[in-house]
Amino acid sequence: MTDNNPSPASPAARTPLTLLGTGAMGTALARAWLAAGHPVTVWNRTAARAEALAADGATVAASAAEAVAANRLVIVCLLDDASVGEALQDAGLSGRDVVNLTTGTPGEGRSRAAWAQARGARFLDAGIMAVPPMIGHRESGAYVFYSGSADLFEEHRATLAVPADVRYVGADPGFAALHDVALLSGMYGMFAGISHAFALIRREDIAPGDFAPLLEGWLNAMAGAVHETADKLTSGDYTKNVVSNLAMQVQAGQRTLLRTADEQGVSRELLLPFLDLMKRRLDAGHGDEDTTGVIDLLAVPPATA
Numbered sequence: 001m002t003d004n005n006p007s008p009a010s011p012a013a014r015t016p017l018t019l020l021g022t023g024a025m026g027t028a029l030a031r032a033w034l035a036a037g038h039p040v041t042v043w044n045r046t047a048a049r050a051e052a053l054a055a056d057g058a059t060v061a062a063s064a065a066e067a068v069a070a071n072r073l074v075i076v077c078l079l080d081d082a083s084v085g086e087a088l089q090d091a092g093l094s095g096r097d098v099v100n101l102t103t104g105t106p107g108e109g110r111s112r113a114a115w116a117q118a119r120g121a122r123f124l125d126a127g128i129m130a131v132p133p134m135i136g137h138r139e140s141g142a143y144v145f146y147s148g149s150a151d152l153f154e155e156h157r158a159t160l161a162v163p164a165d166v167r168y169v170g171a172d173p174g175f176a177a178l179h180d181v182a183l184l185s186g187m188y189g190m191f192a193g194i195s196h197a198f199a200l201i202r203r204e205d206i207a208p209g210d211f212a213p214l215l216e217g218w219l220n221a222m223a224g225a226v227h228e229t230a231d232k233l234t235s236g237d238y239t240k241n242v243v244s245n246l247a248m249q250v251q252a253g254q255r256t257l258l259r260t261a262d263e264q265g266v267s268r269e270l271l272l273p274f275l276d277l278m279k280r281r282l283d284a285g286h287g288d289e290d291t292t293g294v295i296d297l298l299a300v301p302p303a304t305a
């Protein structure tokens, strides 16, 4: 990772840019660049959504090809990778700097990079860690992962930093999507835990609003586990500095968790997948570890992936 989060472009260096896609996210991005004084050319499949930005000072192009021809820096924020291929199929990409803010998989980022490079463009893939209302507000914590052409990133990083902070995570164009999806996957695990916890208390005389700060505090206290896991993965020793070992967690803890779900009339379905993996690791003779070994169990051999 290099040199992240510079100050936004100085007024003298407002790079003109093209933005393809003015959905909820694209519109927020366009408004941030326009507010910072960048000349912005927009295109959207449904023209009315792009035309709404004319009042903010955007130039509206009649086609994606026309929009791409207008500026060297081309930002793409469409629904998915297929829509990117569709929108750009007739555009002349030679000499263009394409920054793809469309959410996709690492594989899509890599193949789209090769596709763009074969058409003479430099390419940067990205993953947005924000929702539209956070865009353009530096205090919101919004940021974007970028990966791919380091030259492109270096040249345009001040412009890219206008709508949200930037994190460059490497030359592999798949890495931005990989970081994005890895963080989202962690978030959904947390949402699963939150859902189960509220389900447990729901039928009781416990106000959700009273319970929420307790759950928040506990999740924050446990969040440090990410560093302990990283240390164990780095050293390869999953038994180092174990506070609650797997044997205890499975033999005593799991039973209590499952029986409490039953007593409260709550389905076990969110708990079971992870608890089953913990038990498999214990049964394989790793009772002195914590849950880090579950990561090994999740690896699918490439031939069957």
Ligand code: NDP
Pocket (backbone or CB within 6 Å): 021, 022, 023, 024, 025, 026, 027, 044, 045, 046, 047, 049, 077, 078, 079, 080, 082, 083, 084, 086, 087, 101, 102, 103, 104, 128, 129, 130, 131, 132
């Ligand atoms: P919207 O649904 O609001 O907009 C989707 C955009 O994609 C529209 O401009 C739509 O055009 C266009 N589009 C869809 N299919 C095609 C196609 N086949 N050809 C051309 N254009 C097409 O989504 P968002 O703006 O919210 O999301 C855009 C990207 O940003 C997505 O990849 C999303 O994952 C990502 N993102 C969004 C976040 C959010 O909270 N909204 C958060 C982080 C990332 P039309 O108007 O004509 O339908």
